[in-house]
Amino acid sequence: MNQSNQLKVQEIPIPPHLLIARSLPRIDYGDAYRVPWPRDLDQNIIAFVYLLFTSAPSWVTTLTVWRNRIVKLFGIKVPETVSAQTPDDFSFEPGTKASFFRVYEHTPEELLIGDDDRHLNFRLSFSIDRQESVTYAVVATAVQIHNGLGQAYFLPVRPFHRLMVPAMIRSALKVHAKKNKSRTT
Template sequence: MSKIIVEEVALPVDSVLKESLERVDYVDAYRIPWPEGVEKDVVALIDGLFTSAPAWTTALTEFRNRVVPYFGIKVPESNSQMRAADFDFTPGSKGSFFRVYEREEDEIVVGDDDRHLNFRISFMLDREESNSLKQEDAKVWAVVSTAVQFHNWLGKAYFLPVRPFHRRMVPAMLKSLASKSRVKKA
């Protein structure tokens, strides 16, 4: 079994994420080769990411959700594990505390707007062009990108300690998805 490598990459050129905020103060993007055994569908990517997250990322998120309300920051109404079934993925709909902002065939952008910052998360199938006439020969990547727009000092102060955890959590979730999808197939 080959080692799973998560790459930090530039935001894909055709991502709609860059247009979903008036201004972007922070952006990152991570990708893995599309996991074997996972349907090549962006909703399957979202479901796989949230249902295969490592326990430590879930615990860290639950800790965050207990602390940040004291600073006037929104949290989900429920601490239960999110599933793709929580959304209908129509722009404007909500699931947990994520609102769906954009829906394309190979990309869904969710996030929220708050008085301290706005954030967006893009879940995307990034298909490389193939010289082959067969579409299935094209390389497909699972890409998760995040963009943040700060409104004030509280947004910047909040994101300062969140950023290093975020930069570890997203790759860990992608790696976990890839690992668990390999196990399911075997």
């Protein structure tokens, strides 16, 4: 598989066999993106999560900081900082916190995190999805909106979310490919 195919992020429906598909009583918004599993990356979901969160484009981090500043004014929970913590700093055991995300479930194939708030509940899933002869990395989001504040909050977040997740995946794959190239030269 050539590098351009490796970096092509495909939007798909949330796979019904994933934990995220059953993670909320109702899903008002959901999306999922997949890419072929990165070559030379251990097929360990935490390795993929680590890659995603340590290689985000700087504009994603900047948007996240601004989002947190704005929504905090409306009483919406935000992390204290966009932390320098990495997935190495977390246990990822169900019931624990990873940054401001609660870990709901962790299997060898999927990590389900998220949080519940008075305006909305959300879940993020990072998974390994094996389909015939191809293994994919899948990032999925599910949101349950509770009230007008949740609708007002998610209205401007939704288009940015749809840009940020694929951008984070592409950035992670580019960083991984660059590291692998430097190892082999």
